[in-house]
Amino acid sequence: MSSGRIQFLLGRLLKSILVLLAVVVLNFTILRLAPGDPALILAGEQGAADAAFVDQIRKDFGLDRSVPEQLAVYIKSLATFDLGLSFRERRPIATIIGERLPATLILTLTAFALSLLIGIPLGALAARRPHGMVDVALTTVSTAFFAMPLFWTGLLAIIFFSVWLNWLPSYGMMTVGAPLSGLAAFLDLVKHLALPASTLALFYISIYLRITRAAVLDVMGSDYVRTARAIGLPPTRIWREHILRNALLPVITFASLQAGHLIGGSIVIETVFAWPGIGRLAFDALLQRDYNLLLSVFFVSSVVVMAFNFLADALYVLVDPRIEAGASA
Amino acid sequence: MIGFLRSFASRPSTLIGLLVFLSVVVIALIADWLYPGSPFRMVARPNLPPLSTGYLMGTDMLGRDLTAALVHGSRVTLSIAILATLLTVAIGTIIGAISGYYGAIVDDTAMRVTEFFQAIPSFLFAIVLVAVVSPSRLSIVLAIAIVSWPSVARLVRAEVLTLRTRDFVRAARVGGLSDMRILFSHILPNAMSPLLVSASVVMATAILIESGISFLGLGDRNAVSWGYLIGTGRTAVRINWWLSALPGFAIFLTVWSLNLVGDGLSTWLDPRKTETGRHP
Numbered sequence: 001m002s003s004g005r006i007q008f009l010l011g012r013l014l015k016s017i018l019v020l021l022a023v024v025v026l027n028f029t030i031l032r033l034a035p036g037d038p039a040l041i042l043a044g045e046q047g048a049a050d051a052a053f054v055d056q057i058r059k060d061f062g063l064d065r066s067v068p069e070q071l072a073v074y075i076k077s078l079a080t081f082d083l084g085l086s087f088r089e090r091r092p093i094a095t096i097i098g099e100r101l102p103a104t105l106i107l108t109l110t111a112f113a114l115s116l117l118i119g120i121p122l123g124a125l126a127a128r129r130p131h132g133m134v135d136v137a138l139t140t141v142s143t144a145f146f147a148m149p150l151f152w153t154g155l156l157a158i159i160f161f162s163v164w165l166n167w168l169p170s171y172g173m174m175t176v177g178a179p180l181s182g183l184a185a186f187l188d189l190v191k192h193l194a195l196p197a198s199t200l201a202l203f204y205i206s207i208y209l210r211i212t213r214a215a216v217l218d219v220m221g222s223d224y225v226r227t228a229r230a231i232g233l234p235p236t237r238i239w240r241e242h243i244l245r246n247a248l249l250p251v252i253t254f255a256s257l258q259a260g261h262l263i264g265g266s267i268v269i270e271t272v273f274a275w276p277g278i279g280r281l282a283f284d285a286l287l288q289r290d291y292n293l294l295l296s297v298f299f300v301s302s303v304v305v306m307a308f309n310f311l312a313d314a315l316y317v318l319v320d321p322r323i324e325a326g327a328s329a
Numbered sequence: 330m331i332g333f334l335r336s337f338a339s340r341p342s343t344l345i346g347l348l349v350f351l352s353v354v355v356i357a358l359i360a361d362w363l364y365p366g367s368p369f370r371m372v373a374r375p376n377l378p379p380l381s382t383g384y385l386m387g388t389d390m391l392g393r394d395l396t397a398a399l400v401h402g403s404r405v406t407l408s409i410a411i412l413a414t415l416l417t418v419a420i421g422t423i424i425g426a427i428s429g430y431y432g433a434i435v436d437d438t439a440m441r442v443t444e445f446f447q448a449i450p451s452f453l454f455a456i457v458l459v460a461v462v463s464p465s466r467l468s469i470v471l472a473i474a475i476v477s478w479p480s481v482a483r484l485v486r487a488e489v490l491t492l493r494t495r496d497f498v499r500a501a502r503v504g505g506l507s508d509m510r511i512l513f514s515h516i517l518p519n520a521m522s523p524l525l526v527s528a529s530v531v532m533a534t535a536i537l538i539e540s541g542i543s544f545l546g547l548g549d550r551n552a553v554s555w556g557y558l559i560g561t562g563r564t565a566v567r568i569n570w571w572l573s574a575l576p577g578f579a580i581f582l583t584v585w586s587l588n589l590v591g592d593g594l595s596t597w598l599d600p601r602k603t604e605t606g607r608h609p
């Protein structure tokens with residue numbers, strides 16, 4: 001890798017770290033803003049509201065120190081992924097999230113892969129003959145899916161495929177109480193994954209379809225494609241080397257920006273399908289008013305999103321020849 | 330006016346979108362006349378399926394009329410979406426305009442903040458805000474605006490950047506007009522068209538975010554919104570499918586019509602734009 005590219009990636013890495021630091025400060029501020037004194041709430045729940053007990057809880061959770069001191073402790077602990085204790089479950093939050101994160105990653109990455117693998121080819125297909133039958137059909141359907149709330153599509157999928165047809169399970173990640181292993185366990189997972197992942201994917205397929213279509217049409221009208229045609233290059237070669245490669249750039253940029261969106265989608269999808277990931281965890285934290293847990297989910301999601309964006313930048317470096325020249329793009 | 334409508338709605342898809350959206354607005358406006366009284370009242374036998382006599386969309390598990398709830402829900406959903414859109418456009422326009430007009434360090438700072446808000450998981454952040462500030466219609470409006478303004482700011486900034494070097498702006502500056510006067514009466518009016526298109530997208534998204542928040546049970550419990558109806562209806566999805574399917578269809582129709590209007594607007598405002606997105 002050339003130095004220009006490495007410099008570009010280092011710049012992006014620094015940017016991600018700064019964003020995460022800002023998220024931490026934001027989190028801390030929001031925690032301060034939350035109504036009610038958590039120590040009083042906890043004490044009240046345990047049926048003891050005397051001053052000594054409340055003070056003990058304050059000390060246990062570090063609530064008795066000054067605000068800047070608390071912020072410093074907060075940043076230091078987050079840097080080592082020590083997210084503190086869940087006020088509610090009295091277990092380390094890092095452990096709770098660690099248990100839930102794989103499920104969310106399986107769900108979102110499957111949906112992400114599905115949407116790219118289906119959306120991009122469909123978008124290219126639609127662009128081959130603008131306003132043709134295929135294009136009109138694909139554009140109409142994608143406009144429709146684009147306007148559907150995710151949780152509603154999910155509920156419709158449950159009504160059709162689980163309740164009426166009884167084909168696929170509608171909740172959870174695996175069959176409860178069935179001691180499966182190896183291939184059988186994997187197939188069980190796939191069966192449970194089918195509805196939530198395709199629901200999440202449907203929305204993004206329509207987005208990638210629209211973006212790829214627009215990008216391909218844009219490139220098709222450009223001078224270098226006209227030149228390539230004029231000098232008589234074979235159409236398949238123009239299509240592959242000139243059109244697709246260049247049309248993919250905006251799609252990659254967009255895909256990397258979608259990571260945060262995908263996490264947001266997984267909250268409602270996990271709630272609808274009782275998928276045991278961090279989205280569902282955020283929902284539970286919400287119901288139980290466990291703000292620290294909720295904000296930790298927000299922090300971890302931000303880390304995941306930043307990591308994802310960084311990967312996309314690395315991919316961009318590999319595809320885009322122009323970065324070689326100027327380090328700041 | 331007629332001429333404007335005829336040329337604007339010449340594409341069938343735009344016309345359909347406009348009609349559907351206007352119908353939703355009208356229904357919201359005359360909700361009290363269509364279904365007087367609270368939609369929370371129990372009026373019939375529970376669990377009536379759709380197309381029962383007198384209850385077009387059936388009733389829920391407590392015997393409340395789903396049609397009445399949907400009609401009143403349009404009011405809640407639309408009012409939140411409209412307020413959130415206005416606030417989003419206001420914040421985005423101010424930040425984008427100042428950033429583009431003054432440039433240099435002001436622009437740099439504003440753009441870093443914008444990028445930050447675009448990088449974080451926005452829906453999750455909106456939920457966190459609503460939960461912490463305490464769920465209400467106002468907090469939902471604020472949360473939607475806080476996560477939505479960056480796209481508007483970027484758009485306005487880009488417009489201002491191209492407009493501020495135009496001759497009429499230079500003339501205004503030479504004439505000694507104040508910066509604010511130049512921005513608001515010379516530059517921004519020329520950025521209206523793309524702003525209008527962007528507002529339609531913002532509003533469609535606002536409806537989706539609001540319905541997601543209410544679906545999760547974070548909405549105003551005393552007001553029926555479409556998302557809230559799906560959230561309560563989903564517990565009975567195995568028996569009363571219509572309780573979650575029909576309110577969702579209302580959301581879909583409204584968002585879809587807004588998208589069609591937005592598409593129509595952008596082609597109408599920029600007829601020279603060809604299919605490839607380039608100016609010939």
